[in-house]
Amino acid sequence: MSYKIKFDHFFSYSFSLDCAIFGYKDGKIHVLLIKRAMEPYSGEWAIPGNLVYPDEDLPIAASRILSELTKLTDVELHQGQTFGNPNRHPQGRVITCAYFALVRIDDLVAEADSWAEEVLWAPMHELPSLAFDHKEIVESTYADLRRKLQYEPICFDLLPEKFTLNEMQQLYEYAYNVEMDKANFRKKIKSIPLIHLEEKQKNVKHRPANLFSFDADRYKQLVEEENYLFRM
């Protein structure tokens, strides 16, 4: 066989990962941005991303890159789409793979590190302009996330450890941009394994709501033993 160009010339690409970290606060979904202190796009907002080392597998690289730039560790990252437009990076052919995660913003502290100058949780519906094709990456990944909210219990990655049923309902109403009936919502989630805590909301000027948490152990068990399918 003959390539149009020499085989060795194919080994002239670079490969990067970009992490879209989503969280939920003030009733809105936010994404974690960094201000770049490095060319190209120095001084501009971007999602945390960097080149993969030659001997590094992708999931490991994703965790490393995220922690180098934001000091976040122990975040469960999932692979998203890969973006390979030849012009997406001004310095050469860099193909990038999106990784994303859902986190509880209040449970962790993101801090700028390495060549990140600043970090920012930006609400998804008012993103600043972003470096490279990061806008496209964030938006495509956000669409994946919203689809996933329907089939997997990932809403609990966004909600606080202890949440009220109303908070859960509001998250879905916000993500799907619909209004739901309180009574019907509660009936619908009856099959989801939640722990009804003996604890109530505090400092509210109305009847305090009960707190719940997700019963992850029971969920796993249901999936394995009874073919349980989460569906919202």
Next chain:
Amino acid sequence: MSYKIKFDHFFSYSFSLDCAIFGYKDGKIHVLLIKRAMEPYSGEWAIPGNLVYPDEDLPIAASRILSELTKLTDVELHQGQTFGNPNRHPQGRVITCAYFALVRIDDLVAEADSWAEEVLWAPMHELPSLAFDHKEIVESTYADLRRKLQYEPICFDLLPEKFTLNEMQQLYEYAYNVEMDKANFRKKIKSIPLIHLEEKQKNVKHRPANLFSFDADRYKQLVEEENYLFRM
């Protein structure tokens, strides 16, 4: 900022695409394989894949690679997962992105070309052993496909242009490994826009079934105008 290794050394990767082309025949889902006539893994079965040119966008590369090896053109390819284990390719760091498609096997003719020595439609449940990590790629992509069958009208990409309702039912029964009631299946698909053709099965030794085809135009219209959601 400082990298552990020199920046230029990052431009020593290669990037490939591998195409998993699925079709349906004899009541089973098949995947298109080629016999490699090129090192590494010469003489072994693999899915069609090759390196991406430096100035080539991914979707274009996917179509090119598929047609170079199998002479298939005009196949609508979708992006799947990206695989980047550092040891997946014996000749260097090659990260690969899976592309997949669903086709009507009878409507097209795959022929070995370029360095492919032979092509084969192999049923998914009896795959031979495959080069590289192609088994993993095919299986992960197959799982995506089966999930997608539930939410998108892709079963019509697999079925012949004109099909009977029973053929459609059998495809779902096979893919989900369940049995369905004939009458109930027909009630369930009532909302799917099908064209009831004035044509019947021929050469069957029982009452000939009516033929249908998918009304793609009406489907598009429904999605746009009425927020129609395909669901099986």
Next chain:
DNA sequence: GCAAAAGTGTTTGGATTACACCCATGC
């Protein structure tokens, strides 16, 4: 008591299920 949100029960119509039955064709 009032405002505000928590939390529950009832009705209704539409979808899903199980199952029975009739129809058209080849041989």
Next chain:
DNA sequence: GCATGGGTGTAATCCAAACACTTTTGC
């Protein structure tokens, strides 16, 4: 006629939507 699948109707049941109502807290 009979074997084989094509095609349809019905009753029981489940589920989701709409809506009204009661409860508990702060002020």
